[in-house]
Amino acid sequence: MNTGQSLFAIGALLLLSLTILRVNNNIILTDSMMIDSKFGIIANSIATSLIESATEKFFDANTKEGPCDISALTYPPNKESGETGPDNFDDFDDFNNYPQIDTVGSVVFYSMCKVSYVDPDPDNPTSLDNVVSTRTWNKKLSVSVTWTMNDQTIGFSADTVKQSTIYSYWYF
Amino acid sequence: MGFTTLLDIAGSMIIGGILMMVLWRLSDASTEKTYNNSGELTVQQNLLTLAEMIEFDFRKIGYCNTWNVVMDPRTNQPFISSQAIIYADENSMVFYTDLDPYDGNLDSVRYYLGPLSECTSTPNPRDRILYRVENNDVPVASNLGVTDFRMVYFDVNDDSIPYPVLTRGLIKSIEINLTVENVAAYDEKYSNAFWKQIRLASRNVSRSKTK
Numbered sequence: 001m002n003t004g005q006s007l008f009a010i011g012a013l014l015l016l017s018l019t020i021l022r023v024n025n026n027i028i029l030t031d032s033m034m035i036d037s038k039f040g041i042i043a044n045s046i047a048t049s050l051i052e053s054a055t056e057k058f059f060d061a062n063t064k065e066g067p068c069d070i071s072a073l074t075y076p077p078n079k080e081s082g083e084t085g086p087d088n089f090d091d092f093d094d095f096n097n098y099p100q101i102d103t104v105g106s107v108v109f110y111s112m113c114k115v116s117y118v119d120p121d122p123d124n125p126t127s128l129d130n131v132v133s134t135r136t137w138n139k140k141l142s143v144s145v146t147w148t149m150n151d152q153t154i155g156f157s158a159d160t161v162k163q164s165t166i167y168s169y170w171y172f
Numbered sequence: 173m174g175f176t177t178l179l180d181i182a183g184s185m186i187i188g189g190i191l192m193m194v195l196w197r198l199s200d201a202s203t204e205k206t207y208n209n210s211g212e213l214t215v216q217q218n219l220l221t222l223a224e225m226i227e228f229d230f231r232k233i234g235y236c237n238t239w240n241v242v243m244d245p246r247t248n249q250p251f252i253s254s255q256a257i258i259y260a261d262e263n264s265m266v267f268y269t270d271l272d273p274y275d276g277n278l279d280s281v282r283y284y285l286g287p288l289s290e291c292t293s294t295p296n297p298r299d300r301i302l303y304r305v306e307n308n309d310v311p312v313a314s315n316l317g318v319t320d321f322r323m324v325y326f327d328v329n330d331d332s333i334p335y336p337v338l339t340r341g342l343i344k345s346i347e348i349n350l351t352v353e354n355v356a357a358y359d360e361k362y363s364n365a366f367w368k369q370i371r372l373a374s375r376n377v378s379r380s381k382t383k
Binding site: 052 | 187191198202209212213216227330344345365366368369370371373
């Protein structure tokens, strides 16, 4: 082989190597995205579970025995002393600033809950997103779930799943 | 033909062979990944379809459009929504609700997992069929690759209840575990996805805690 042929051969091998690396990179990226998407499903189930867990509690610490005056509602939304988790939470706003960590395999899911008062206005749908600083008969719980892996791989994106619900108090 | 030429030809054949092997492996890996990724997508879509259906039905346990005039077929007494679950065990549940068109007539819904022997024609040895039965209709099902459908029941104090649950009004919330796998996979490498609803409480079931 003369020098020209050798250079052509080296160039061809280089191109092939780059192509193979690119294909491998794409395969790993796709794998990471599929895994990420799978974790997104689990994150959604964690968020839904937290919301379900919160909505099975009383509306407020002061409505456990029955209706109360609006001025007696807990403000700002917070847990009472001695309450540490959903097992001993007794009302909806105990979930305010409640953090939860779940581990599934090597993936750790971090959840954070926020509870606030909202004042829904039928003429203004965005009112559901506006936190109000007064007591109302409607509380909003927002749950954010994010996750990390011990060994982060190419293309792995730490996403955040957010879900929210509004819990209202009715008395007949 | 000189010795150098022969060496060139032999060297080229070896390098060409290695390149062929690399390309063949690349093609194989690419085929495997394409198959697995589309399988993974199918698994996730199947799981979400099932999770949506189960959540929609389970949330409406005890719902009835005309609850105040409906009689409980078991007792001939006015229907009490908190007692809507008729039967519950690890893999099946039967409950009353009011299905579309929401006409105020109580409908019964039964969910249960079929036996392993039903899916012997699929390569996956673990897949089973999840059935949904409305009233006395023919069971509706399709093989979506369910390998696990397990429920845990809790009372008002969040204590788990042993199976089968026959006492009316005892169940206040349900933990649902659902796992879906491919019914067939490349090289038998089955991918799976799971949904764990830690607590699902129907809006129509009383949630008052006991003292």
